[in-house]
Amino acid sequence: MEFKEAQTEIEVLRQKLRYYGEKYYTEDISEISDFEYDALYRRLEVLEGEFPELATEDSPTQKVGGAIYNTFAPVTHEVPLESLHDSFSEEELREFDRRVRETVANPEYVVEPKFDGLSVALEYVDGLFVRGSTRGDGVTGEDVTENIRTIRTVPKKLKEPIPYLEVRGEVYMSDASFEKLCERQELLEEKPFKNPRNAAAGSLRQKDPKITAGRGLDIFVFNVQRLRGEELTRHDQSLERLKQLGFSVPPLYLKTEDMEKVLAFIQEIGEKRGSFEYPIDGAVVKVNDFLQREELGSTAKFPRWAEAFKYPPEEKETVLVDIEINVGRTGVLTPTGRFEPVTLAGTTVSRATLHNQDFIAEKDIRIGSRVVLRKAGEIIPEVVAVLSNPEDSIPFLLPEICPSCGEAVSRLEGEAAVRCVNPQCPAQLLRHLIHFASRDAMDIDGLGPAILEQLLAEGLVASPADLYLLQADRLKDLERFGKKSAENLVNSLDKSKSADLYRLVYALGIPHIGAKAAKILCSAYPTMDELMQAQEEEIAQIEGFGGIMAKEVAEFFSKESAKALIARLRELGVNMRTEQQRKGSALAGSTFVLTGTLPTMSRKEASELIELHGGKVTSSVSKKTSYVLAGEEAGSKLTKANELGVPVLSEADLLQMVEE
Template identity: 70%
Template sequence: MDREAAQREIEKLREEIRYHSRKYYTEDDPEISDFAYDGLFRRLEDLEAAFPELVTEDSPTNRIGGAVYNTFAPVVHQVPLESLHDAFSQEELLDFDRRVRETAGPVEYVVEPKFDGLSVALEYVDGVFTRGSTRGDGVTGEDVTENLRTIQSIPKRLTEPVPFMEVRGEVFLSDGDFEKLCQRQELLGEKLFKNPRNAAAGSLRQKDPRVTAGRGLSIFVFNVQRIQGETLSGHEQSLKRLEALGFPVCPIFHKATDMEDILRFIGDLGDRRGELAFPIDGAVIKVDSFAQREELGSTARFPRWAEAFKYPPEEKETTLTDIEVNVGRTGVLTPTGVFEPVTLAGTTVSRATLHNQDFIAEKDIRIGSRVIMRKAGEIIPEVVSVVENPPESVPFLLPDRCPSCGEQVSREEGEAAVRCTNPQCPAQLLRNLIHFASRDAMDIDGLGPALLEQLVGEGLVSSPADLYTLEAGRLEKLERFGEKSAENLLAALEKSKQNDLYRLVFALGVPHIGVKNAQVLCGRYPSMEAILAAQEEELSAIDGFGEVKARAVAEFFSHGSTRDLLARLESLGLNLKSQAQAPAGNALAGQAFVLTGTLPTLSRKEASALIEREGGRVTGSVSKKTSFVLAGEEAGSKLEKALAMGIPVLSEEEFLKMLPT
């Protein structure tokens, strides 16, 4: 490869890696597997090694990874939280050992599992937990102390009053807790986390610690960053000291000098990783002696005294025996594949989501197909490809009628989802009720998923309207439900009757209509009577709506079952009129803004409030109707699209100058 071709590929790789790093570290929403990302990174490293004159300071190979939000206060790490260099073969591990011995001489290693979570630092003063932070970019992290306090396994007070101590650990979700979280997200109709690592990261970065507390996070502490009042000489000694002080330390580690012994341990650990209660994606080899670590030092990104071995994703062949179609809260039909059981990463897999019709058609998945299966992130089973299809098989198509209620299903142009549009579909009942009672909808305090499931199971509720006919006597007979609980719930239901109309519109679960769209709709049509009378053509003229949302609103409110429900809710005393107030100012009247990236001082919620206060509106995507794009650090595809379309891009400073003083 010549220099010019190398430069083109290097620039393309850097752009791809930055994009996927932002999706993984900052947005907790990866689009490719760890294995694919590692392949991109390794290719960039190889090209930069072959053409060192093309290496730049801002190359991803010179950064630890991650980014810092402005959601939390920054924390500067006095001892950097370094990343690890990855190895993918035994030969690379032997090269690592050779390099270490050439510099440090005879060594002892400690081998541990490589946890698949979010790295954090914990600080203790006189044995009391005082501050906790994320790794961030390795030098600066985020102060997430209050969220870390909700993790039960983090000791709030050590067994001894050590004057000062900073330790490093990995926050993670156990396989069981990750599956429970995914089940709950599915029940609520929320977007599912891709893997345990991103679930842990997303949970720890919640602005409300109560949300973090409900996620079931755990931690293993594996390193002493700083300590006062005593001296530690090696890693094994520090692990034992951490355990004595009350920290949760992974019980699996192995000390050895012989590389054959180490490679055998890594192989055995890989074979049984599916049996572990916590997620791992590899093993880490560390020089035990701290004095030798000092001698070996670090590169710009990695310590030279440690190496991480990444396990390759395990793939196996099996047969698809059936495809089941389920209906979600929003009416989306989701196909699930049933397979001949196969063992992957230590567990038996017999079911996996097939996502949607496009996924099935793209891979030509049919009943009877021989397929390649693997576990994404060592947790979620997925179909990689089809090996062959039986001669008599036919392409699989989702049904044209809802398998639950029999109503016709529909698919919007440009959408992958096929959905049932019947708001009273029985399959959607529990999910709809959970959404109806949720915080951004009717905000009925105390009416959570567990209680709703109980109410539905007892036959007390089969419609949102039934919630408002509940009686204390019936509620008090429920398991773990007393007189006071019944009184509080009935009071919360009564209070919710006075909610603004937009909350009810959002609570009803109109496809494509979120909270913001519900507010816009009710600003244009200030009563339910007006919404019911609105025609699709006039709805599509509302700023930010367009044909898809207009059609969704028109179809939803034209259903006889929707109108019957609304009539019943009105008879039960619910408010069906908008209480929206006019904007306080008009400096941004008629202007449409799109927000992207992280602003220096304003959160997105604060920036949106300022825009709406002055008569502007905030939309989620860039289009020809967009007036301005307000962009901060780590702005992504929305910024690129705005620049390509010639839409003005504002910094926070420029935006604030548009507001009245």
């Protein structure tokens, strides 16, 4: 390869790796598989090796993956939490062994599974847990102590009062917890996490520890980082000691001097990985003796005494038997493929989502297609490719009629989704009721998914309007209810009747209309009657609205089913007017971006105050931003505001502007 050509490819690879790395480590989003990311990374390593003059200190090959959020306080790791160099073949593992033996004599290895989660450090003083932090960039992480306290298997008090101990472990989400979380996200029409690793990372970084506590996180501890009060000399010794102190350590590992046994054990772990209840993506080989580790040392990024082996994703061929159509809360029709069963990563797979019509058309998926399946993140089955189609097969098209209620479905220009817009469609009812009762909608306390499922099963509810017919005397005899809880729910329902109009509009579940859009809509049309009579062209003229949103609103209110629902809600006493009128225009024409933690107000309260006085709140800083409202631990938005010269306000500045 020519120098110029290599230079261009290296730059492209670095840009891609930085982008995917930022998404993965900072936003907990996997846009490509680990296998695809690793392939890009290895290609960059090869090119930088062939053209060392093009190697730079800021290359992704020289930096530990990860970054710190501004949400949590920073923690400096006295002993860095290094990442591991990856191997993908026996030859590469043998090369690792050769390099080790060049430096130390007769090395002994410990082989463990490589857990796929979020790396953390736990600190103990006199046997008591005092701090937990994420790896971050290896040197600086985030203080997530309160969230880690919610993990059942993290000992809060060790079995012995060790003066000081810092350990490293991997917080993970079990397959069962991940599937449960995905089911709930699907029920709530939320975008599900793509794999357990992202789910674990996203759960550990929640601002509210109660959310973390409900996610079923777990941990394996596998390294001693720092220790005072006693001395350990070997890794296997440290694992046994950690187990004695009350930690969950890797449930299987091998100690051996024989590289052939190392390779055989790695293969054994790979064959068993589908039977584990937790996600693993490889195996780790570590030099056992700590003095030999010191002698081997580290590169700028990796320890020379350890190597990770990454398993490739398993793929299998099968045949698509049928395509089922499911209807979600917002009416989206989702096609699900039924396949001849195959075993993938240790489990039997016979179903996989086909996403939408565009996905089906792009891969030319048909009933009878011979396809390649794999598990994304070792959990979620997906179609990789179509190998062949039967001669008599025809392209598959989603139905034009909703399979649940029989009303016509629609697909807006520029949208992948095909949806049923009948708000009383039976298939959408549970999801619609959950949304209707949610905090940003009608905010009906005590009416969660489990209670709603129970009410549906008892035949007490067939529409959101039916919620307002519930009586305490009938509810108190149901499971999960007593006299007091039944009365509390009825009181919550009565209270919700007086909710502002924008909450009701949001609760109706109009496609593309979130809580903020509903508020803007109700500022323009302060009564339900005005809103129902508004024309699509008029709605499209509202600032912040576009043609698609306007079309959705107009089409929704034109349906007889929507009119009937609103009429019933009106009869039952639900408010149909905007109660909160604008108090003034002190902030009219000004656009605000909020960042950090304010002294006395939440961001939601600050946003409402700004909008109440004519201002507008957006999420990103640009040259068009009028002000940035910044609190403690303000992050990149504050930095960008300073770079662009955007004025920065405190909470006190905002209150003064409103008063004036």
